[in-house]
Amino acid sequence: MIAHAPLHLADFQISPRTGFLPELPVEKPARTNQAWYHLADDLPKLLPTGTVRQRIEALPAFVPDNTPPEPAMRMLSYLGHAYLWGDKTYVPDRLPRNLSDAWVQVARQVGRPPILSYPSYCLYNYRLIDPAQPPYLENVQISQNFLGGVDEDWFILIHVDIEARAAQAIRAVPGLLEAAAQHNGQAVRQGLGEVLESLRRMNATLNRMPEYCDPYIYYTRVRPYIFGTKNNPALPQGLIYDGHYDNQPQLFRGETGAQSAIVPTLDALLGVTHRNDPLKEYLLEMRSYMVPAHRQFVEYVEQNAQIRAVAAAGNNDALKSLYNECVEELFRFRARHLEYAASYIHKQAQQANNSNVVGTGGTPFMEYLAKHRDETKLAVC
Numbered sequence: 001m002i003a004h005a006p007l008h009l010a011d012f013q014i015s016p017r018t019g020f021l022p023e024l025p026v027e028k029p030a031r032t033n034q035a036w037y038h039l040a041d042d043l044p045k046l047l048p049t050g051t052v053r054q055r056i057e058a059l060p061a062f063v064p065d066n067t068p069p070e071p072a073m074r075m076l077s078y079l080g081h082a083y084l085w086g087d088k089t090y091v092p093d094r095l096p097r098n099l100s101d102a103w104v105q106v107a108r109q110v111g112r113p114p115i116l117s118y119p120s121y122c123l124y125n126y127r128l129i130d131p132a133q134p135p136y137l138e139n140v141q142i143s144q145n146f147l148g149g150v151d152e153d154w155f156i157l158i159h160v161d162i163e164a165r166a167a168q169a170i171r172a173v174p175g176l177l178e179a180a181a182q183h184n185g186q187a188v189r190q191g192l193g194e195v196l197e198s199l200r201r202m203n204a205t206l207n208r209m210p211e212y213c214d215p216y217i218y219y220t221r222v223r224p225y226i227f228g229t230k231n232n233p234a235l236p237q238g239l240i241y242d243g244h245y246d247n248q249p250q251l252f253r254g255e256t257g258a259q260s261a262i263v264p265t266l267d268a269l270l271g272v273t274h275r276n277d278p279l280k281e282y283l284l285e286m287r288s289y290m291v292p293a294h295r296q297f298v299e300y301v302e303q304n305a306q307i308r309a310v311a312a313a314g315n316n317d318a319l320k321s322l323y324n325e326c327v328e329e330l331f332r333f334r335a336r337h338l339e340y341a342a343s344y345i346h347k348q349a350q351q352a353n354n355s356n357v358v359g360t361g362g363t364p365f366m367e368y369l370a371k372h373r374d375e376t377k378l379a380v381c
Contacts, residue, residue, distance in 0.1 A: 009170070014170060017167060018164055035059055036059055036079070043078060044147050050089075059099075073110050073112070074125055076106055078144050081116045084239070085227065100244055112289055113288065118159075121226065125156060127140070128140065136164055137160075141153075146222075154212035159257065162202050162206060165204075165205055168195075169194060169195040173265070175190075176188060176269065177306075192311075206336050219344060226255040227254040238250050253289060258286040261295070261298055263333070264298045269301055269307055270327055324381065
């Protein structure tokens with residue numbers, strides 16, 4: 001029997017109730033940097049005017065304070081991307097000093113690069129309608145937008161709900177790791193039952209994406225604002241953060257669901273592996289855009305999970321069948337994601353005569369998603 005130290009989700013900034021989502025997202029501070037927050041709040045009204053860059057350049061110096069940094073990181077990331085992508089006449093290759101100073105400083109506090117990433121776009125970008133109820137679709141509002149509108153809101157809300165539905169699987173992880181280490185098949189079955197139910201609910205939510213997010217609107221009005229600077233033909237040399245990084249251009253990935261810790265955790269838990277190639281390197285790179293504690297959790301599960309070995313050993317057909325159902329459900333999640341990539345991005349790019357389309361993370365996304373989907377199937381035992 002292998003002894004493991006008790007695994008506490010709170011040590012990794014994970015809630016048993018909401019998973020990787022914070023239970024009660026922190027709102028913006030009441031006193032400091034209000035001009036910055038007001039400008040970010042006004043983005044949906046100001047972006048069509050073409051004046052956002054001038055307004056950002058005119059902001060007063062950002063004042064460091066002792067408030068939690070995530071609201072500031074979200075606000076600065078939205079202003080940063082509005083500065084980059086908000087004026088279609090040209091794309092600047094340098095950020096103004098006031099924005100660079102603030103964004104780099106806060107990015108260091110949260111442990112992520114100064115670019116819009118999934119935690120700012122999803123995890124810390126919602127508020128509850130009823131604080132006593134979970135963050136499901138019917139109880140969540142988006143805190144920050146670019147242009148606003150139901151399509152942009154719904155795209156983010158779907159991700160928030162998926163994170164909330166994943167909490168059932170995530171809170172089962174400590175018990176599953178312990179049960180597998182002790183070769184307790186009954187306890188492993190119980191935990192995998194929780195994972196399976198969670199995956200089914202995640203898939204049910206993902207299936208609802210088309211209800212209020214139209215592929216054309218997504219491609220033309222939502223997606224353009226979440227691109228990064230790496231592998232982006234609009235900024236082939238990268239982006240200069242004035243006064244930082246020795247004024248050398250930086251290349252950072254854009255926002256993408258690959259920066260969520262859910263699927264990497266489930267891959268690690270179920271023993272789904274990916275071949276050593278550039279696609280796997282990309283997945284590993286995405287971890288630097290996660291909340292650092294969530295990245296540490298993924299790595300802990302990778303190092304300690306023995307679920308597949310327990311399921312594959314012996315003649316426990318019920319356990320093996322349940323494990324395989326979990327893998328199949330994870331496969332369905334990836335397959336559905338690939339279908340959306342085809343209809344929301346690939347098809348729209350073809351209609352726009354854009355043959356060089358890449359994902360917001362700067363990758364040949366159709367190839368990557370198909371590979372990750374197919375490799376999931378290989379874990380079936």
